[in-house]
Amino acid sequence: MAGGASGGARGGTRGRTGGRRMPRAVREQQMMDAAVRTFGQRGYRAASMDEIAELAGVSKPLVYLYLHSKEELFTACIRREAQALLAAVERAVEPGLSADRQLWAGLTAFFAYAAEHPDAWSVLHRQARSHGEPFALEVAAMRDEIVAFVAVLLEAAAREAGSPGPPGERDIAGLAQALVGAAESLAAWVNESGTVSAKEAAATLMNFAWVGLGDLIKGERWSPH
Amino acid sequence: MAGGASGGARGGTRGRTGGRRMPRAVREQQMMDAAVRTFGQRGYRAASMDEIAELAGVSKPLVYLYLHSKEELFTACIRREAQALLAAVERAVEPGLSADRQLWAGLTAFFAYAAEHPDAWSVLHRQARSHGEPFALEVAAMRDEIVAFVAVLLEAAAREAGSPGPPGERDIAGLAQALVGAAESLAAWVNESGTVSAKEAAATLMNFAWVGLGDLIKGERWSPH
Amino acid sequence: MAGGASGGARGGTRGRTGGRRMPRAVREQQMMDAAVRTFGQRGYRAASMDEIAELAGVSKPLVYLYLHSKEELFTACIRREAQALLAAVERAVEPGLSADRQLWAGLTAFFAYAAEHPDAWSVLHRQARSHGEPFALEVAAMRDEIVAFVAVLLEAAAREAGSPGPPGERDIAGLAQALVGAAESLAAWVNESGTVSAKEAAATLMNFAWVGLGDLIKGERWSPH
Amino acid sequence: MAGGASGGARGGTRGRTGGRRMPRAVREQQMMDAAVRTFGQRGYRAASMDEIAELAGVSKPLVYLYLHSKEELFTACIRREAQALLAAVERAVEPGLSADRQLWAGLTAFFAYAAEHPDAWSVLHRQARSHGEPFALEVAAMRDEIVAFVAVLLEAAAREAGSPGPPGERDIAGLAQALVGAAESLAAWVNESGTVSAKEAAATLMNFAWVGLGDLIKGERWSPH
DNA sequence: CATGAATGAGTTTTCATTCAT
DNA sequence: TATGAATGAAAACTCATTCAT
Numbered sequence: 001m002a003g004g005a006s007g008g009a010r011g012g013t014r015g016r017t018g019g020r021r022m023p024r025a026v027r028e029q030q031m032m033d034a035a036v037r038t039f040g041q042r043g044y045r046a047a048s049m050d051e052i053a054e055l056a057g058v059s060k061p062l063v064y065l066y067l068h069s070k071e072e073l074f075t076a077c078i079r080r081e082a083q084a085l086l087a088a089v090e091r092a093v094e095p096g097l098s099a100d101r102q103l104w105a106g107l108t109a110f111f112a113y114a115a116e117h118p119d120a121w122s123v124l125h126r127q128a129r130s131h132g133e134p135f136a137l138e139v140a141a142m143r144d145e146i147v148a149f150v151a152v153l154l155e156a157a158a159r160e161a162g163s164p165g166p167p168g169e170r171d172i173a174g175l176a177q178a179l180v181g182a183a184e185s186l187a188a189w190v191n192e193s194g195t196v197s198a199k200e201a202a203a204t205l206m207n208f209a210w211v212g213l214g215d216l217i218k219g220e221r222w223s224p225h
Numbered sequence: 226m227a228g229g230a231s232g233g234a235r236g237g238t239r240g241r242t243g244g245r246r247m248p249r250a251v252r253e254q255q256m257m258d259a260a261v262r263t264f265g266q267r268g269y270r271a272a273s274m275d276e277i278a279e280l281a282g283v284s285k286p287l288v289y290l291y292l293h294s295k296e297e298l299f300t301a302c303i304r305r306e307a308q309a310l311l312a313a314v315e316r317a318v319e320p321g322l323s324a325d326r327q328l329w330a331g332l333t334a335f336f337a338y339a340a341e342h343p344d345a346w347s348v349l350h351r352q353a354r355s356h357g358e359p360f361a362l363e364v365a366a367m368r369d370e371i372v373a374f375v376a377v378l379l380e381a382a383a384r385e386a387g388s389p390g391p392p393g394e395r396d397i398a399g400l401a402q403a404l405v406g407a408a409e410s411l412a413a414w415v416n417e418s419g420t421v422s423a424k425e426a427a428a429t430l431m432n433f434a435w436v437g438l439g440d441l442i443k444g445e446r447w448s449p450h
Numbered sequence: 451m452a453g454g455a456s457g458g459a460r461g462g463t464r465g466r467t468g469g470r471r472m473p474r475a476v477r478e479q480q481m482m483d484a485a486v487r488t489f490g491q492r493g494y495r496a497a498s499m500d501e502i503a504e505l506a507g508v509s510k511p512l513v514y515l516y517l518h519s520k521e522e523l524f525t526a527c528i529r530r531e532a533q534a535l536l537a538a539v540e541r542a543v544e545p546g547l548s549a550d551r552q553l554w555a556g557l558t559a560f561f562a563y564a565a566e567h568p569d570a571w572s573v574l575h576r577q578a579r580s581h582g583e584p585f586a587l588e589v590a591a592m593r594d595e596i597v598a599f600v601a602v603l604l605e606a607a608a609r610e611a612g613s614p615g616p617p618g619e620r621d622i623a624g625l626a627q628a629l630v631g632a633a634e635s636l637a638a639w640v641n642e643s644g645t646v647s648a649k650e651a652a653a654t655l656m657n658f659a660w661v662g663l664g665d666l667i668k669g670e671r672w673s674p675h
Numbered sequence: 676m677a678g679g680a681s682g683g684a685r686g687g688t689r690g691r692t693g694g695r696r697m698p699r700a701v702r703e704q705q706m707m708d709a710a711v712r713t714f715g716q717r718g719y720r721a722a723s724m725d726e727i728a729e730l731a732g733v734s735k736p737l738v739y740l741y742l743h744s745k746e747e748l749f750t751a752c753i754r755r756e757a758q759a760l761l762a763a764v765e766r767a768v769e770p771g772l773s774a775d776r777q778l779w780a781g782l783t784a785f786f787a788y789a790a791e792h793p794d795a796w797s798v799l800h801r802q803a804r805s806h807g808e809p810f811a812l813e814v815a816a817m818r819d820e821i822v823a824f825v826a827v828l829l830e831a832a833a834r835e836a837g838s839p840g841p842p843g844e845r846d847i848a849g850l851a852q853a854l855v856g857a858a859e860s861l862a863a864w865v866n867e868s869g870t871v872s873a874k875e876a877a878a879t880l881m882n883f884a885w886v887g888l889g890d891l892i893k894g895e896r897w898s899p900h
Numbered sequence: 901c902a903t904g905a906a907t908g909a910g911t912t913t914t915c916a917t918t919c920a921t
Numbered sequence: 922t923a924t925g926a927a928t929g930a931a932a933a934c935t936c937a938t939t940c941a942t
Contacts, residue, residue: 181410631860
């Protein structure tokens with residue numbers, strides 16, 4: 001539960017991992033767990049390789065042997081956590097359902113993931129985006145995947161509704177951007193307030209977006225004139 | 226303008242503005258200009274006082290003499306830019322207008338400000354929130370002001386519409402949170418894509434939110450199952 | 451009373467010295483008062499010209515205009531305070547008295563002075579001696595004067611007693627050194643303990659030294675054989 | 676030798692001792708040797724970590740890795756040297772001897788130690804006492820041990836002499852204070868004059884104190900008027 | 901007579917990174 | 922496979938000192 005995602009070997013309560021001499025893959029995951037936690041809490045610059053190595057229970061040279069440099073380590077963390085987040089969302093969305101149910105399931109999974117893995121979410125949402133292209137691009141790629149996925153759902157919904165004046169691609173794109181953006185912001189709200197649950201946040205967003213989408217589909221628009 | 230900043234005297238690419246020997250108040254603003262730019266681009270930790278001083282065209286000791294420490298300098302920047310952003314939004318909103326026109330004006334001003342002052346926006350939105358309570362609280366205060374202001378507008382809109390089943394306070398609060406959050410996220414979209422204008426972003430959000438609000442007012446809700 | 455010595459203009463309770471525009475001599479004394487206090491409490495290196503100037507109630511350039519540099523300022527302080535200490539001791543010793551009474555009076559005055567001017571004493575005893583020849587020599591000169599004076603008293607005492615086997619010059623010199631040294635050490639004891647008075651300390655030393663001197667005069671010696 | 680230091684491996688003028696890659700314990704001692712020398716000669720503030728590191732033949736980060744900070748390094752030096760001085764004195768005093776012989780042996784060892792380790796002596800006597808409680812207390816503890824030890828000897832001497840009017844505790848305490856103080860001061864005399872030996876200084880003090888003590892035992896006192 | 905404005909040079913401290921074993 | 926020993930480079934911050942007014 002602690003750190004993040006893909007592993008499985010991600011260490012339960014064993015803490016500081018009993019034995020020396022572990023297979024490389026396991027050690028690497030431990031290091032990345034420690035790194036995600038440290039990066040997430042301290043930020044990229046403030047996190048020190050010393051602290052990461054100590055938290056991982058290994059010596060610094062070993063971290064360098066496996067992960068090569070702070071930048072590569074950070075990149076590896078971003079990639080792993082991005083995959084894990086995507087996987088969590090995809091796992092939740094059952095393809096057979098209607099578009100709105102799929103969106104609802106995805107949003108709920110997303111908020112839950114962000115709440116359960118705050119360090120991972122901090123790495124993806126805050127740290128990665130504040131430290132230059134190399135890292136930001138990594139996250140942008142994942143985000144684009146999500147935005148595209150949401151756009152597909154919205155389009156499907158419009159089609160399901162057999163709308164007379166169907167929203168254009170640009171409308172859909174803007175809506176998807178706004179929806180994902182709002183979700184990201186609400187994630188912070190959920191994490192920080194402590195009193196708002198993943199389901200509540202998802203419901204707020206669905207009300208915010210889905211009903212509005214319905215009107216878009218019906219051709220209603222707000223416009224300054 | 227006011228006591229604030231990011232106004233326009235912000236100097237183009239001239240860097241190293243003006244001559245030696247300026248009154249303290251002027252130098253302080255120059256230093257903060259440089260600091261905002263540096264913090265915004267590099268992040269709090271990565272920004273070095275050396276770089277800030279050089280960009281401001283002064284020596285490091287002078288920066289310390291006037292602004293005391295990196296933390297204080299950062300705080301001063303946050304405060305100044307938060308005031309400036311608030312002021313820009315408030316200036317744009319004419320109290321006489323209808324609620325939707327007010328919201329529209331505010332959003333447009335907000336996106337325009339974020340686009341024109343990307344470093345200030347980065348400081349407020351990313352840097353300040355990633356570096357511990359002291360700074361985050363500063364920004365949270367400003368954000369709360371904005372959220373409250375938006376909530377007032379939404380409530381006014383509901384009243385104007387004379388809704389039969391008026392949305393509760395919690396609905397309004399959630400909506401305002403989501404709206405502000407979406408706006409924050411869209412700001413990045415506007416800044417990074419380069420192809421989306423402030424007005425477009427504002428329109429997207431109005432469609433996204435205002436129409437949906439209309440349905441809320443009418444009592445429509447989306448709910449799971 | 452506060453600071454130190456020779457002045458008189460040494461500022462009563464007026465504090466921060468009301469008026470601007472004072473004659474140079476007065477300003478200089480004020481600066482030196484501040485300097486002695488700062489040097490005495492912080493030590494030579496840790497004392498900053500900034501603090502001294504502020505404590506003196508003048509601007510830093512003025513300090514430099516009058517006292518030229520930190521080193522010169524320190525030297526000036528040492529000289530002034532050395533004179534003041536000497537003067538205090540000399541004032542106390544009435545030439546007409548017997549040798550032991552003179553010594554007693556001198557010791558008492560010395561302890562009292564050190565207790566009443568702790569910063570001056572710190573400058574002379576600790577700071578000046580820990581920061582290189584230039585300063586140490588200044589103090590050594592004063593100390594030698596005192597040692598010589600004490601030696602004269604001891605010799606006079608021996609003569610007064612019409613001793614049969616009079617102590618040699620080297621004996622006297624050693625005794626004077628030890629006596630002055632013991633006095634210096636006891637001064638710290640008096641200042642720090644708070645419970646020992648100048649008179650007590652002087653009495654301890656007189657017992658310690660004078661009675662022993664009597665035996666020396668009588669020709670008694672301790673020797674490891 | 677013991678856990679202590681200033682032993683003899685203290686390196687002559689070789690500086691930059693031995694090769695790269697030494698065990699931590701050895702390097703630590705080298706660093707402390709360099710630190711004692713530097714602190715002793717320059718004073719706490721004026722000593723720079725740069726200089727200490729260079730003199731120790733290592734890089735600055737290593738000094739920080741092992742000794743953590745300038746303050747901790749200074750404290751470590753004080754402690755080590757205080758132990759070493761105490762050990763030297765204790766080694767010299769054979770418990771079987773008479774009180775006066777014990778005192779004589781202790782004084783001689785003390786003067787010899789101060790003469791042979793001038794930097795250590797400077798650190799203990801001057802630097803540690805001029806830079807605030809934390810350091811001063813460290814030395815005060817050692818000094819108190821010595822004063823107490825001397826007091827015991829004086830008391831033993833009084834008892835040996837079977838005095839009729841034995842000196843009170845306060846008399847003894849004052850005497851011990853004065854004796855230790857005089858010894859401290861004479862140490863400077865020995866170190867600086869160059870012409871006075873440890874034995875001579877010890878003899879001077881014995882004459883100064885022991886004979887006087889004899890009179891105290893006999894009930895003689897000096898008193899004003 | 902007096903100062904606000906300004907800085908070059910140095911301080912302590914930390915960090916990512918690499919050998920030698 | 923794994924590490925104790927070691928460092929170059931840079932960061933935040935301070936200080937004695939000087940001009941221009």
